[in-house]
Amino acid sequence: MDRIPILKMGNLLLVSIQVDLHDQLALDLQDDLSERIVATGARGVLIDISALEIVDSFIGRMLSTIASLSRLLDAETVVVGMRPAVAITLVELGLYMPGVRTALTLEHGLALLGAEVRVSRSDEDEIDDAQGDREPDGLAGYAPVRAGPGGGEPATTGAASRGDGGRTGDR
Amino acid sequence: MTGMDSQRHPIVTESDVVRVRQVVRTLAVAAKLSLVDQTKMVTAASELARNTLVYGGGGEMMIDLVDSGRRRGVRAVFIDTGPGIPDLDLALTEGWTSGSGLGLGLTGSRRLVDEFAIDSSPGVGTTVRVVKWSR
Amino acid sequence: MDVGDVGDGWIEPLSERDEVLTRWVERVAGDLRARLSVPELQRELGEIYTALTVALTAGGTDLRAEQFGELRALLADLSSGRARQGFTPRETAGTVFALKEAATAVMEKRNVGYRDYVRFSEFIDELGLFTFETYVRTRDQVIVEQSNQLLELSTPVIKLWEGVLAVPLVGTLDSARTQMVMESLLEALVSTGSRHAIIDITGVGAVDTQVAQHLLKTVMAAQLMGADCIISGIRPQIAQTVVSLGIEFGEIVTKATLAEALALALRRDGFRFVRRAAGAEIR
Numbered sequence: 001m002d003r004i005p006i007l008k009m010g011n012l013l014l015v016s017i018q019v020d021l022h023d024q025l026a027l028d029l030q031d032d033l034s035e036r037i038v039a040t041g042a043r044g045v046l047i048d049i050s051a052l053e054i055v056d057s058f059i060g061r062m063l064s065t066i067a068s069l070s071r072l073l074d075a076e077t078v079v080v081g082m083r084p085a086v087a088i089t090l091v092e093l094g095l096y097m098p099g100v101r102t103a104l105t106l107e108h109g110l111a112l113l114g115a116e117v118r119v120s121r122s123d124e125d126e127i128d129d130a131q132g133d134r135e136p137d138g139l140a141g142y143a144p145v146r147a148g149p150g151g152g153e154p155a156t157t158g159a160a161s162r163g164d165g166g167r168t169g170d171r
Numbered sequence: 172m173t174g175m176d177s178q179r180h181p182i183v184t185e186s187d188v189v190r191v192r193q194v195v196r197t198l199a200v201a202a203k204l205s206l207v208d209q210t211k212m213v214t215a216a217s218e219l220a221r222n223t224l225v226y227g228g229g230g231e232m233m234i235d236l237v238d239s240g241r242r243r244g245v246r247a248v249f250i251d252t253g254p255g256i257p258d259l260d261l262a263l264t265e266g267w268t269s270g271s272g273l274g275l276g277l278t279g280s281r282r283l284v285d286e287f288a289i290d291s292s293p294g295v296g297t298t299v300r301v302v303k304w305s306r
Numbered sequence: 307m308d309v310g311d312v313g314d315g316w317i318e319p320l321s322e323r324d325e326v327l328t329r330w331v332e333r334v335a336g337d338l339r340a341r342l343s344v345p346e347l348q349r350e351l352g353e354i355y356t357a358l359t360v361a362l363t364a365g366g367t368d369l370r371a372e373q374f375g376e377l378r379a380l381l382a383d384l385s386s387g388r389a390r391q392g393f394t395p396r397e398t399a400g401t402v403f404a405l406k407e408a409a410t411a412v413m414e415k416r417n418v419g420y421r422d423y424v425r426f427s428e429f430i431d432e433l434g435l436f437t438f439e440t441y442v443r444t445r446d447q448v449i450v451e452q453s454n455q456l457l458e459l460s461t462p463v464i465k466l467w468e469g470v471l472a473v474p475l476v477g478t479l480d481s482a483r484t485q486m487v488m489e490s491l492l493e494a495l496v497s498t499g500s501r502h503a504i505i506d507i508t509g510v511g512a513v514d515t516q517v518a519q520h521l522l523k524t525v526m527a528a529q530l531m532g533a534d535c536i537i538s539g540i541r542p543q544i545a546q547t548v549v550s551l552g553i554e555f556g557e558i559v560t561k562a563t564l565a566e567a568l569a570l571a572l573r574r575d576g577f578r579f580v581r582r583a584a585g586a587e588i589r
Binding site: 078079080082083084085087088090091092096097101102103104105107108109 | 488489492493495496499500501523526527528529530531532533
Binding site: 205207241306 | 443446482485489
């Protein structure tokens with residue numbers, strides 16, 4: 001049984017749906033993604049649907065469910081690349097996918113997640129500072145995401161140290 | 172309105188729903204529907220095929236190209252012999268849903284097509300006929 | 307076919323294909339004054355003549371009958387081709403009517419009776435009317451195509467700033483045009499990777515319920531795709547219509563002018579506007 005591949009990039013998970021989704025494949029993706037979010041401690045999920053020629057209520061609900069699931073697991077989901085014809089059809093269908101954040105392109109999606117995570121990072125800064133046990137290395141884990149909107153540091157440095165150090169830092 | 176050789180496709184498994192989408196797309200292209208209209212028709216077919224599978228316990232789709240003299244179009248008919256819909260008016264009420272998304276499937280797909288006719292009797296089954304015309 | 311039936315006597319003489327066809331081509335070539343070449347006409351009229359005689363031999367003169375399918379198709383091709391090439395209705399139908407005169411000589415030679423000749427003439431009239439109907443239908447299609455092209459021309463999507471697109475709508479908005487705007491704007495957002503769209507309706511005279519719905523749907527579709535959409539230039543009368551129609555503009559951002567909408571889009575992208583101090587050097 002084939003499955004939709006999930007790529008890890010820094011503290012993000014990247015899913016590009018390239019096939020005509022049948023229902024079981026969609027359900028599998030839901031399961032696989034939540035497992036991977038927990039296993040990798042990812043803070044963001046990007047789902048590229050630019051290859052999808054249609055999104056019906058089933059796929060729309062899948063995207064909503066993934067967004068809610070990942071939010072519970074402390075990761076923000078952004079759906080990118082929805083085609084105009086698909087968007088027009090969804091509006092006509094009355095399916096507005098509440099709770100699903102969208103972005104025009106992968107780049108915009110990265111920027112959106114970058115802004116999100118940066119906010120939560122500065123919150124942690126305050127707490128860490130107050131407790132006086134701030135670990136500079138632990139926070140480096142957010143570097144790839146911070147680089148999103150303006151460009152900046154290469155993504156790989158952060159990704160390497162992210163896995164364990166970052167996780168303990170933010171408890 | 173005249174129809175040309177009609178095709179018959181079973182809707183018994185989930186992958187049949189995917190095949191229905193592909194068949195409808197091919198005919199929508201042949202009828203020279205615009206990209207947006209193709210997408211609307213394929214989406215409507217996907218909703219209706221899933222209804223046939225999930226609520227009708229399986230069935231089939233008949234599809235053909237139609238010609239009104241001025242415009243071409245695609246006509247798809249979804250037939251099942253399932254439990255039927257007891258209250259059609261309710262099922263077609265905006266925003267109503269059986270709890271598993273049936274409502275959106277019917278009312279939503281009705282908004283996506285140009286012609287929509289439904290016939291359902293409890294215990295006998297449900298037939299939904301939709302047509303999308305080229306602009 | 308009932309052989310020997312009164313009125314069918316005109317069919318047999320048409321078997322003198324060469325003679326009739328040659329005259330027919332000559333006549334039509336003369337009428338069209340060399341806008342179509344003789345070999346072209348020979349091929350075109352030759353096919354029609356073949357289909358005609360084959361169908362007549364099969365029996366009956368009802369043009370709607372199955373054996374006339376081929377003939378109908380060829381005549382439809384002829385008239386839609388003529389319509390697109392800009393031939394007049396007279397020239398197009400005249401091509402068919404010329405067959406009457408072309409066949410007169412063989413009819414006389416065979417002593418075709420008056421009654422039979424009238425039948426022949428009626429049949430050709432039928433063919434001519436059919437051709438004319440197809441001609442009109444094709445012209446209608448051409449008009450529709452042209453108005454579609456006009457639609458595309460009249461709704462340009464323009465770039466106001468990096469990442470900011472606008473469509474200024476002018477004139478009367480009908481459903482078809484609004485839908486077209488919606489599609490081309492959304493396509494342009496994708497192809498240029500622009501995050502902001504502005505629909506300016508300053509130049510729009512009136513908005514009805516359907517058009518307002520289309521505008522709303524465009525905004526919602528843009529939002530679904532992850533773009534921001536602002537509607538600008540809503541004049542007081544239109545605002546009143548929208549309110550009195552009970553249309554909910556909901557969370558949709560509206561601005562009085564295109565300038566304000568652009569400023570908002572840029573602010574959302576993090577731009578700040580600062581006026582240079584008086585007297586500062588301008589480069």
